[in-house]
Amino acid sequence: MLELILAKISNWAIPVLFCVFLLLGWARRLPVYETFIQGAAEGFQIAVRIIPYLVAMFVAIKVFRVSGAMDMLARLCAPVLGILGAPPEVLPLALMRPLSGSSALGIATELVKTYGPDSFIGRLASVMQGTTDTTFFVLTIYFGSVGIKKYRHALALGLIADLTGLLLSIFLCNLIFK
Amino acid sequence: MLDLIWLILFLGGILVGALTGKIELVTGTFFSGANEGVKVCLDLIGLMTLWLGMLEIAKQSGLITFIARCMRPLTGILFPGVPPEHPALGAIIMNISANILGLGNAATPFGLKAMEELQKINPDPSTASDAMCTFLALNTSCLTLIPATIIGVRVAAGSSNPTEIVAPTIIATGLSMVIIIIIDILWRTLLRPWYRRFKRC
Structure with a gap:
């Protein structure tokens, strides 16, 4: 209700x-x-001002993913996630989430479809997708739109937020769905 | 830190691509990635224009200032550097509210407006101010009441209970928002002054 x-x-x-x-x-x-x-009237200028930042981020993230470097990193990190109680299948999602919203949603959709929405992996992927944010994307376009180049502690705070969200979703899913 | 992450993504990608024989794929990705970046911006133009128009009406009718005044007890703690009733606070509150309701499309224009207003009171225009860092921390850790997109995905995949993930999502996002606010305030008031004194010694 x-x-x-x-x-x-x-x-x-x-x-x-x-x-x-x-x-x-x-x-x-x-x-x-x-x-x-x-x-x-300002809408167009603000949107266009962020193009260089978007291109810089999208190219780097896509190259990292398409080349297979992302999968390699995922395989390296998998044991750590196992200790926390998360299946290794969700790791690419955890790594991709801060970088790119559309890629992360693609991965989450695939996990939900492959393992079923009511499986543990499907539920965990759903919670993770809703909990963490595309920190890099947000920082890139928000700072880019006003021409800020030094992010100071914003990046660290954003990444801590993602990490907290990730750990909390693993913990809560284990608590509720297992 | 951003430099380092960007370099790792770029060089790591090229290196792995070269070692695994996927270098043509990498070359193609440069162009498609650049295109994708521009496409996101193009999608944003219409949305930005519409929302900024509406926001201007809200601002001139005094609504934004009114909202900012109502939230003053909270924003006073979070944004001590921003004068009360500054238009940035109104835009920040609208952005956070849109995020909480899962209105991603509305959140971005409000957020960009908030950054523009915060930049006007930023003493160094190339460096992020404390208020900007706090705002982005709130934005990325934000409480989510309605994870609409993923519920849609679950419905499409034939889940027997597509909304069962709402409760853990609300708890996890709410907690991480509180944690991030505490870390940010601790950093500003306690840890940073210590760190600076330590560096001077």
């Missing part, structure tokens, strides 16, 4: 939000159309 409500929220949120914005603007006697155009 709760989950049904939650799913409804995500469908309704954006239309409702737009209504609130527009009605409030109208009530305040703003020239709503003009104001929209004025704000929207």
Whole structure:
């Protein structure tokens, strides 16, 4: 029931939000159309400004994955994951998740399909996918959009967040689904 | 650190590709990867334009400032360097809310707007400010109530209970958000001053 409500929220949120914005603007006697155009004008520049950062990241990540270096790294790290109680099959997902959202989703989908959504691997992959974030992607485009080159402790914080999320999802899945 | 990771990805990929005889594949990947990067940006243009237009209406009608004022007790602790009622705080709150609700499409435009506002009060425009680091830490560790995409994947794969993963996801993301906030505050208030003093000695 709760989950049904939650799913409804995500469908309704954006239309409702737009209504609130527009009605409030109208009530305040703003020239709503003009104001929209004025704000929207920046959209293109911001999006285009992040191209160099996106290309730098996408090329490096894709080369690393396509060449097989990712699988090699996964094989090296597999024993560590075993100690924590996670099957080695989910490791490529754990490694890919901070780097690329679409590749990680691809891996997660494949795991869910191959092992079944109700298997331990399928459930763990689902939780991991929902728990961790594409830290590199987020940092790259957010910092790139304003021209920041020195990330300071942001990268470390982001990676710690991913690691915590990963460990917590392994722990919780073992607790609930095993 | 970013330099190092980028070099490892690039050089490691080329090296492994060369050793395993997949060098043509690597060459092809350079071009397809570059294309993919631009394609992500192209997808973002329309979305950014729409959301920034809507956001401007929200800003000029005073809604963003109102939201920022309501959340002041919380943002005061998390972003001590940002003046109260600064437009950056409104955008940050909208971004985090969108993330919590699983609205990825809306989160990015709000986030980029927040970065733009934070950059205006950043003393060194090429270096991330404390507020930016805190914001990105919140963003990447964010509590997720509705992992919509993966639920969709599970439904498509014929799961008998596609939403059973929601509870562990909420617990794991909520906890990791709390942990990251604590680490960030500890670093800013305690560890960094120590580290600096240690370096000076």
